[in-house]
Amino acid sequence: MSAERLDVDALLADPGVRTIVCCGSGGVGKTTTAAALGVRAAEMGRGAVVITVDPARRLAQSLGLTELDNTPRPVPLPEAAEAGGSLHAMMLDMKRTFDEIVEAHADPERAREILANPFYRSMSSSFSGTQEYMAMEKLGQLRESGEWDLIVVDTPPSRSALDFLDAPKRLGRFLDGRLIRILGAPARTGAFRLLGAGVGAVTGIISKVVGAQALKDVQSFISSFDAVFGGFQERAERTYRLLQAPGTAFLVVAVPEPDALREADYFMERLAADRMPLAGVVLNRTHRPEADGPPAEEALAASRELEAGGEHPLAAAALLLHARAARLRDREAELRGRLTAAHPRIPVAEVPARAEDVYDIGALREVGEALGEAGPDGVPG
Amino acid sequence: MSQRDPDPSGGVRLHVVTGKGGTGKTTAAAALALSLAAGGGRVLLVEVEGRQGIAELFGRPPLPYEERKVAEARGGGEVFALAVDAEAALLEYLELFYGMRRAGQALTRFGAVDFATTIAPGVRDVLLTGKAVEAVRRRRGGRRPLGQAGDEPYVYRAVVMDAPPTGRIAQFLNVNAEVAGLARIGPVRTQADKVMETIRSARTAVHFVTLLEEMPAQETADGVAEIRGAGMNPGRLIVNMVRDPLFPPDVLAAAERGEVDVESLVQGVKAARLDRPSETADGLAREMAAHARRVRAEAAVRGRLDRVGLPAVDLPYLGEGIDTAALYRLADRLAEQGAAG
Numbered sequence: 278m279s280a281e282r283l284d285v286d287a288l289l290a291d292p293g294v295r296t297i298v299c300c301g302s303g304g305v306g307k308t309t310t311a312a313a314l315g316v317r318a319a320e321m322g323r324g325a326v327v328i329t330v331d332p333a334r335r336l337a338q339s340l341g342l343t344e345l346d347n348t349p350r351p352v353p354l355p356e357a358a359e360a361g362g363s364l365h366a367m368m369l370d371m372k373r374t375f376d377e378i379v380e381a382h383a384d385p386e387r388a389r390e391i392l393a394n395p396f397y398r399s400m401s402s403s404f405s406g407t408q409e410y411m412a413m414e415k416l417g418q419l420r421e422s423g424e425w426d427l428i429v430v431d432t433p434p435s436r437s438a439l440d441f442l443d444a445p446k447r448l449g450r451f452l453d454g455r456l457i458r459i460l461g462a463p464a465r466t467g468a469f470r471l472l473g474a475g476v477g478a479v480t481g482i483i484s485k486v487v488g489a490q491a492l493k494d495v496q497s498f499i500s501s502f503d504a505v506f507g508g509f510q511e512r513a514e515r516t517y518r519l520l521q522a523p524g525t526a527f528l529v530v531a532v533p534e535p536d537a538l539r540e541a542d543y544f545m546e547r548l549a550a551d552r553m554p555l556a557g558v559v560l561n562r563t564h565r566p567e568a569d570g571p572p573a574e575e576a577l578a579a580s581r582e583l584e585a586g587g588e589h590p591l592a593a594a595a596l597l598l599h600a601r602a603a604r605l606r607d608r609e610a611e612l613r614g615r616l617t618a619a620h621p622r623i624p625v626a627e628v629p630a631r632a633e634d635v636y637d638i639g640a641l642r643e644v645g646e647a648l649g650e651a652g653p654d655g656v657p658g
Numbered sequence: 659m660s661q662r663d664p665d666p667s668g669g670v671r672l673h674v675v676t677g678k679g680g681t682g683k684t685t686a687a688a689a690l691a692l693s694l695a696a697g698g699g700r701v702l703l704v705e706v707e708g709r710q711g712i713a714e715l716f717g718r719p720p721l722p723y724e725e726r727k728v729a730e731a732r733g734g735g736e737v738f739a740l741a742v743d744a745e746a747a748l749l750e751y752l753e754l755f756y757g758m759r760r761a762g763q764a765l766t767r768f769g770a771v772d773f774a775t776t777i778a779p780g781v782r783d784v785l786l787t788g789k790a791v792e793a794v795r796r797r798r799g800g801r802r803p804l805g806q807a808g809d810e811p812y813v814y815r816a817v818v819m820d821a822p823p824t825g826r827i828a829q830f831l832n833v834n835a836e837v838a839g840l841a842r843i844g845p846v847r848t849q850a851d852k853v854m855e856t857i858r859s860a861r862t863a864v865h866f867v868t869l870l871e872e873m874p875a876q877e878t879a880d881g882v883a884e885i886r887g888a889g890m891n892p893g894r895l896i897v898n899m900v901r902d903p904l905f906p907p908d909v910l911a912a913a914e915r916g917e918v919d920v921e922s923l924v925q926g927v928k929a930a931r932l933d934r935p936s937e938t939a940d941g942l943a944r945e946m947a948a949h950a951r952r953v954r955a956e957a958a959v960r961g962r963l964d965r966v967g968l969p970a971v972d973l974p975y976l977g978e979g980i981d982t983a984a985l986y987r988l989a990d991r992l993a994e995q996g997a998a999g
Contacts (some may be wrong), residue, residue: 302679303823304679304680305680532680534680537680570938570941570942570945571938579927579930579932582930583929583930588929589922589925589929589930591905591909591919591923592939592942594905595926595942595943596926596930597904598904598942598945599941599942599945602945633952633955634871634955
């Protein structure tokens, strides 16, 4: 009973909760968690939309998604309709999201110039952070549209899963940075004179490394982008504030493994530092022996004894299986204990590991049920 | 490599190890490096994502941008490790090709390095892969012009790269395509062409680490197809965390149908003098049924992996928390299965 149980159903049922952001390191089941939350919320009667970023193909298929598509698509879910709810899902197309912002903030001619610029094309599809930035932008758009009762966001699988907090600032810093101003400034203007001769050398080297044409592309991009830049910054700031506002709940998703929990610990610290509202931790793929059975050491000793005797091979193997499960469980309990000791007030929900992977609505529903039911003390709620 | 000739892997010298997050990519890469170094070779293990996973695995402080010995392999070999940092690689590159160390430092002040490496990820990847390729080609005899050093032995018998995850690997290695839009001409493009030549050649193989789970296997199949599509050479599937079978197939098949010889379990539990024999036996039977379902799911995944059409090597599950001793055991298993050719 070291940690509070995360009451996922209460979170999903709370009409004041408008956005749930799932974050965590790669491979911990973030997308699955987001999708399962969406299914469960819809079946509780909410109008939910799940934004996924780069989902595994079969999971996407389970939601009826076949391609990158910036429009939320309805997921057929009769149970949700009966409850008065609905589920939509979309896969983020980051380049298109970027293009749309440009089109919204620049006059048609300038927008055409920007969209055709090779540097823009490279940046909008591969700038490290663009995906995070665009996921947040899309979240802002959906939230502002007012069409959705609950938006569940799956954050991108970045090296640091909290890049989405930094990306808007980083993009802003880059576009507003000293270098890019200098590069964008026409020759012989004040900027060049002020900074002296060093600048010529710097642009010279950059052009050596990336080529003169690329530098020209950057310069023309900057001069056209300047006009829409203010709008960009403003949007990024607005989305960032939206995340801090009441109505947003962060869930840190993890699995009971040292690396994932270390990351989870870091996310929790970081969210607190940024004053982002953390609702709790979802601990996926936990293991629980099917029955009480003997403790790990006792089961292992019994298995060895039977193995040596040779008369009860089935029981020897079954006890070894149980010993492994019990040992895994002990280790997980220890790891979880460390997490809850470091963050005693953060509630935790456990989702047991499944024998089979999740790739249809039925399985997502089961994960949602586990989320709604399982507390960290192992007692179904 | 003398004792193992002729080389069954066709002279692969750059081993790129990728895998979905959570599959144990870094562990597999380290074990592969140890197995390749066994018998007296020197192998470089390169990390490109700034995670310092190698340092942690070998229980060492974070690696600087410097090739450092991290382990001895069996039979006198050595594993060196390097955490490649794009910024440092760019400065090194500028110095090497243009003698521009000071100018490079000026670039850092202006944020130009940040610009070139973070903003233009193509440049970043060229620098990272470029460093690994440089280590592959490096010969003893220092910085003599290439022609004169050509007869010297290589500094490293092999280079193992702990590469980005499966979902990004083809894009990461296909540096040519990445910089195509950015630098149509110029030195980065020339460098990318050179890197690409090695990466597409038979000297480079891309290995995929996977688990016997649906999603990692699916990503592996997709990743292998992408690597082939980009004209690169997939190497082996490294199936990680494989457990030995506990029960014969017929017992598992029956358990899946809920048919477990509970009476036999009760007898066994009694013989082992455990408490509450019938409840315990019932619990064990339920665990066996769940285990049987998992084994069948794993077999289905194994079938899908077989259809990928690459040679597979298995690494055993060694419990949570891999230590250095466990790495040697994994390296031995790779060597036994011929992955260290």
